[in-house]
Structure formats: structure tokens, C-alpha cells
Amino acid sequence: MKVIIAEKPSVGREIAKVFGASTKKDGYIEGKGYTFTWAFGHLLQLAAPQEYGYYGWNVQNLPMLPQKFKLAIRKVKTKDGMVDDPGVRKQLEIIKALFDEATEIIVATDAGREGELIFRYIYYYLKCKKPFKRLWISSQTDAAIKDGFRNLKPGTDYDTLFNSAHCRSQSDWLVGMNATQALSLSSGTRSVLSLGRVQTPTLAMICTRYLENKNFVPQTYYQVSIQPDKNGQVFKAISEKNFKTREEAQAVLDRVEATGLIESVEAKPRKEPPPLLHDLSSLQQEANKRKGFTADQTLTLLQNLYESKLVTYPRTGSRYIGDDVFAQVPGLIEKFTSHDDFGKQATILTGAKLNRRSVNAKKVTDHHAILPTGERPYQLSADHQAIYDMIAGRMLEAFHQDCIKEITKIIMLSGSRFVASGTVIQTAGWRAVFNDKDDEKKDEENATLPKVVQGENLPITDKALLEKQTKPKPLYNEATLLKALETAGKEIDDEELRQAMKDSGLGTPATRAAMIETLLKRNYIAREKKNLVPTETGLSVYHVVKDHRIAQAELTGAWEKRLEEIRSGASVNQFQEEIKTYTRDITRELLTAGKGMVIK
DNA sequence: GCAAGGTC
Known part of the structure; x- marks a missing residue:
């Protein structure tokens, strides 16, 4: 047998x-x-x-x-x-x-x-x-x-892969267990102050961003806006430059004339390709943005859908499918032609040439992107339905046509230079599925601009001086933190470490939601509206460990590099010795450093 | 009481 x-x-x-x-x-x-x-x-x-x-x-x-x-x-x-x-x-x-x-x-x-x-x-x-x-x-x-x-391959072909996996496992144990006990014991509190290769850099990211945000000093700057009128259609143009002082801006405002000369008009079409299919992380980010679900909630809902055989494997880190799965997509799309929200778009896609942006067998790792299975859902709860629709809708988007926009830039002269820009969607393509507003759009942008030509003079109906402030990077929420975990390591200076981490980031799709929950359970971070902010305990831990390697994404990069070498046959012993040495060092350092901690 | 990894 x-x-x-x-x-x-x-x-x-x-x-x-x-x-x-x-x-x-x-x-x-x-x-x-x-x-x-x-x-x-x-x-x-x-x-x-x-x-x-x-x-x-x-x-x-x-x-x-x-x-x-x-x-x-x-x-x-x-x-x-x-x-x-x-x-x-x-x-x-x-x-x-x-x-x-x-x-x-x-x-x-x-x-x-x-x-x-x-x-x-x-x-x-x-x-x-x-x-x-x-x-x-x-x-x-x-x-x-x-x-x-x-x-089938001989089992022994994968001995070195097992070696690298076993080293990963042992190293996480050695560093995590020892560092946790060392800090917990030396801090003098009776609570658990956990540390680990993944959770501690994550905590550090949340704390760094929080402190940056809190200590940010906003700079005031000024702009001038004018409202030209083209045959009754009024639009807005903003001074080409920002000004540091109110006086400079006032001078520009004073120089605005009764009319403005169109110096140039530039209108170019831009193709916007559809988004890729969802992997777990992108779905968690979208569900957080659209519905406010936590990463953990989304994973649980998704697991239920998977167990009901409504969607494919959820804990995937790939946003692509191979040609074999792609061959089944037309049949899948057809199943949605009577869907309440997407029926029309599914019908349009039926028999149409499908976009292949999400088709790439080389980018399918352990699992492919998340797709509906085609089984008919029955009496889903509102939350389950919401997740299901994000997956089904994304499938329709991903195989849809490009969205074609026309980006217009008008430069006007009225005392000084003003710029008006506008974006018009000419062919909705994939954007027709959800009909969402374009989130990149800035306040000053005009939805549409009237047709104007170079050399035209337009009356200026209104002008104003605008006072604005520079803004700090926003606090992390679950969506932006997940994104940051995925891309963690992209800014590492060392080329080799950066390369070793490029396809992984911090943690894995399957573990990130649980890790965020761990930080919450340890009372290191808290939810404040949709944001994740450090608690006092979290900040105290951060201050003790922030300059140690255990708080840096580079540690994962360094391990990944060595683990890959082990997979291709390098010595296991040498890496294990290095890990033991590191464990001794970090343990000793934390036994001292923790003593200076203040935990309320 | 503790890591990170996987899944019901």
C-alpha cells in the first residue's frame, strides 16, 4: 500500500x-x-x-x-x-x-x-x-x-530544504524564548514581555511611525487659486509654486489680472491596467479599507468560505494563476452573469478576450491567487457575502480591459503661472466592476476640464489665498501595516540582505494576522479608531530594544540569506553556532537593559 | 507565562 x-x-x-x-x-x-x-x-x-x-x-x-x-x-x-x-x-x-x-x-x-x-x-x-x-x-x-x-522526486532531494526549515524553526525558538524570558525577568514586572524575530520589528515599525507622527512639526505654506470661466464652465487652477510666507502669496494674488492666458494645454490618454487578483494580504487590506475588518476577522471569514468550498485556498502569498487555472476562468466568469452587482460586467466579459496580467505560472508559489470556486453561495451572512464579493469582483476586474483615462494639464498665465489638472475616465474597463472613486485623486483636481486652446484668454471670476500645512505620514492601520510587513526590507542598504528578503518581507501571509493579535494581547499596541498605536508598555519595550538587531527587519534578511545557502548545501553547523552566539549576546544584553525599564 | 510556522 x-x-x-x-x-x-x-x-x-x-x-x-x-x-x-x-x-x-x-x-x-x-x-x-x-x-x-x-x-x-x-x-x-x-x-x-x-x-x-x-x-x-x-x-x-x-x-x-x-x-x-x-x-x-x-x-x-x-x-x-x-x-x-x-x-x-x-x-x-x-x-x-x-x-x-x-x-x-x-x-x-x-x-x-x-x-x-x-x-x-x-x-x-x-x-x-x-x-x-x-x-x-x-x-x-x-x-x-x-x-x-x-x-515524483526522491525524498532525499529535499534533505537540504528540511535542514534550512529546521534551522529556521530552532533559531526562532532560541532567540524568541531566551529574549522573552531575559526581558521579562529583568524588567521586574510579572507580565510577559515577548520578543521575536518578526513581532519585535513589527512593534518597532508601529512605534517609530507613531513617534514620527506625534513629533511632526507641520510647516505652513501658501498657495493662490484662481477660477477661470470658459463659456460659463468654471474650473480651478492653482499657483505653480508653493510659498513659504503669506506676503509672497499675497503679492502673487495681487498680480492676478482680470483675464488669464492659456499658455499650453496637454491632454494625454493613460492606460490603467486592472489590479492583480487577490492574495491573502491584499484582500485583508481591501477588507480593512472597505469594511473596517481586522486582518484576523478577514482570515476567519475567508477560512469559513474555503471550508464551504466557495473560494480557493486562502493563505496564499501569490496574486497570480498558472495557465491551467486560467483555462477555467471563462467558465467561472459565466457563473456570475446573474449576480446582483456584477452580472452586467460578467456578461460583458463572457466571450471577450481576457486580460492576462494575473496569469504567470512563474509567480505562483505554494498556492495561486484567491478565486471563487464557482460553487453557488447559499445564505451567506452579510460579512461573508462582503468578502465573497470582494473576491468575485476582483476576479472580474483582473481579467477585464484596461481603464483609459485622459489626463489634462492646462497652464495659464495671469500675473504668474497657474496649473489646472483634470482626469476624465474615457473607457471604464475594469473600473466598471465596483464603480469606485479613484482614491488617488487630490482635492484640487477637477473631474473634467472644459475644452480650451492655447492662446485663449479667459475671464477670472474669483481668486483666493490658500493657507495649507504639511502633513506627517499617517499612523499605521491594519491595511497599511500589512502592506509595510510585505515590503519590509525593501529599504535595507545591504544588497544581499535586501535580495534575500525581497519575496518574503516580515512574517508570512498565514501568520501576520495572528502576529498583530499577539501584539494586542501583550498590550504592546491598541486599536484607536482604525489606527494601531503603541501603548506605554509597547513604547517602553521599544526603547529598550530599538537599537538591537532583534528589532530590525535586517535580522530576517540575514537569516533568509543563510537559510537559502543551507538549502543549496552549505553547512548547518556554522549557522547554528552563529545563532547560539547571537542568543547568548542578546540574552546578556537584555538582562542588563531591561533593568532600566519603567513599566506602569 | 514565552517564538514563528502551519491549519481546523
Whole structure:
């Protein structure tokens, strides 16, 4: 019997379906000489400190550097503290029984570093010695699965990938557990002051932005506006320059004449391509903007839709699909021709040439972009419907035509130079789906400008002096923070570190919502209207750690670079020694630094 | 009591 193990039930079932296996058992599916089972993400985790004899939280234990890491069943929190997750324990027993019977194991966990780790932790925890092969596919269409099975790889091909994954896991444990205890103990508070490679740079970003915002000194500047009139159609033009003093602006205002001369008119069309399909992060950002949902709420709603088989896999970091999935898109679009809001646009798209901007197999990583499955939704709650519509609507947008705008710039002379600019949508294209206003539009912009020609003289009907103030960068909200986490590391000076982080940022799509919740739970940050602001505790922690590497995105960049080297065969030992050295250093530093902390 | 990673 060959046993196939997937990362999650949905994938296990999908593969079983392709094989034509249909005998459903508890925790697996049988048929055609195969057995298909699955994990639920990570079933095992690195054991807690007490499993290595580090009891309690004690300075004497620090730094905790286990000789050999142990694995433990994933825990859940109950009123009696942390206990083994019963569902996980049961699934592990099922997997063990199947592995015992197996002649061969085929690993079908997600094609990536963590997918490899999920399987290997199970395999080693169960002390399994059976040979295994690796299925390596990045989409779960029938064709991709069949093709993958014709090209199974030897399991050992991925030994170095496992090494890099295991190093990632151990390093996060060593730095996180030790730094957390060191700061918590030295601060003298009895509360947990957690630190980690991802959460601490995130906290630092929120604090930096908050302080920047709070300490921002607005600069006043002045502009002059005029209102020319073209045959009764009045529009607005603004002085070409900004002025530092009221006097300068007043002088310009005084020089405005009864008429203004059109010096030049420039009208050029601009193509605006449709947005890409959604990945988890972009959907969380949009749901936060449109509906005020938190990242965590959106993920939960989306998970429900996924479990109801209404949308594809949610925790994806790719905004693209491959050609195999693209082949199914026309059929999907057709299912929306009677949708209340999008029916008309879906009908227009049916049979039309589809935009291929979101089609790029090379940019599909473990999973492709989020799409509706085509199953008909039934009695969704308002919130579920809202998320579903964002996904369905985005699909229609993504495959729609470009939006064509005409951007007009008029330069006028009336004493000095004035500029009027306007944008007119000529062909809505993808913008017809939601009919949203263009959020980039500035206050001074005219929706439409009258037709004028160079050399024309227009009467000036009104003029005004405008007093304005420079504005600070806004505080983070969930949408802008998620974006910042994705792009974290883009400003790192070191070319190699920046390169190592370019496709990842801080954290992963699957973990960012939970991480924001952790910062809230620790009382490091709070929600203030839609914004995320640091608390006093958060700021105190920030002040202690801000100049240490643990508060910088560069740490992740440095690790990613080394982990990639390990994946291509570099020494594991050397990296592990460096991590131990770093753990000793940061622990010692925090044991001292924490003493100066003031926590109310 | 603690990390980051994955998922029901």
C-alpha cells in the first residue's frame, strides 16, 4: 500500500479525487491501491523549555540552549493550561497506523520550506524509516497533480530544504524564548514581555511611525487659486509654486489680472491596467479599507468560505494563476452573469478576450491567487457575502480591459503661472466592476476640464489665498501595516540582505494576522479608531530594544540569506553556532537593559 | 507565562 500525505485535508481529498479513490475513512481516503491522508498544518512543534529541564522562568537557566531539540504535539489552551490538541493527537495516530502499513510514502505537503518541515517532523516524531518520495506541484488542478505523480522526486532531494526549515524553526525558538524570558525577568514586572524575530520589528515599525507622527512639526505654506470661466464652465487652477510666507502669496494674488492666458494645454490618454487578483494580504487590506475588518476577522471569514468550498485556498502569498487555472476562468466568469452587482460586467466579459496580467505560472508559489470556486453561495451572512464579493469582483476586474483615462494639464498665465489638472475616465474597463472613486485623486483636481486652446484668454471670476500645512505620514492601520510587513526590507542598504528578503518581507501571509493579535494581547499596541498605536508598555519595550538587531527587519534578511545557502548545501553547523552566539549576546544584553525599564 | 510556522 502506498500512502500519500498532504498538508491539509482539502489537498488530500483533491488528490484522492484525481486517483478516483472514494472510500472515506476517519482521517483518510482509500482506493485504487492507495491511501490518502493529511496533516492540519504543523502537528508538531519544538518542545517547550521545561521539556529540556528548564523549569520556571529563571535567570539561572538563561540562555537556554538545548543540546538536542525535541518535538511535541501541538498544544491548545484550556482552563487547565496547555494540553495536547486532541484532534491532532488522533490524526497522528491515524498517520502512524497508515505509515506502519505502508510500502512507500509519497509526500504531498505544500511545495515549500514549511511544507517539508510539516512532513519531516511527523516522520521523525513517529520514528518512521520507510522510504518516501516527494510530490512537488504548485497548483492542484487534475493536470498538475497527474503530471506531478509522473515526476515524483526522491525524498532525499529535499534533505537540504528540511535542514534550512529546521534551522529556521530552532533559531526562532532560541532567540524568541531566551529574549522573552531575559526581558521579562529583568524588567521586574510579572507580565510577559515577548520578543521575536518578526513581532519585535513589527512593534518597532508601529512605534517609530507613531513617534514620527506625534513629533511632526507641520510647516505652513501658501498657495493662490484662481477660477477661470470658459463659456460659463468654471474650473480651478492653482499657483505653480508653493510659498513659504503669506506676503509672497499675497503679492502673487495681487498680480492676478482680470483675464488669464492659456499658455499650453496637454491632454494625454493613460492606460490603467486592472489590479492583480487577490492574495491573502491584499484582500485583508481591501477588507480593512472597505469594511473596517481586522486582518484576523478577514482570515476567519475567508477560512469559513474555503471550508464551504466557495473560494480557493486562502493563505496564499501569490496574486497570480498558472495557465491551467486560467483555462477555467471563462467558465467561472459565466457563473456570475446573474449576480446582483456584477452580472452586467460578467456578461460583458463572457466571450471577450481576457486580460492576462494575473496569469504567470512563474509567480505562483505554494498556492495561486484567491478565486471563487464557482460553487453557488447559499445564505451567506452579510460579512461573508462582503468578502465573497470582494473576491468575485476582483476576479472580474483582473481579467477585464484596461481603464483609459485622459489626463489634462492646462497652464495659464495671469500675473504668474497657474496649473489646472483634470482626469476624465474615457473607457471604464475594469473600473466598471465596483464603480469606485479613484482614491488617488487630490482635492484640487477637477473631474473634467472644459475644452480650451492655447492662446485663449479667459475671464477670472474669483481668486483666493490658500493657507495649507504639511502633513506627517499617517499612523499605521491594519491595511497599511500589512502592506509595510510585505515590503519590509525593501529599504535595507545591504544588497544581499535586501535580495534575500525581497519575496518574503516580515512574517508570512498565514501568520501576520495572528502576529498583530499577539501584539494586542501583550498590550504592546491598541486599536484607536482604525489606527494601531503603541501603548506605554509597547513604547517602553521599544526603547529598550530599538537599537538591537532583534528589532530590525535586517535580522530576517540575514537569516533568509543563510537559510537559502543551507538549502543549496552549505553547512548547518556554522549557522547554528552563529545563532547560539547571537542568543547568548542578546540574552546578556537584555538582562542588563531591561533593568532600566519603567513599566506602569 | 514565552517564538514563528502551519491549519481546523
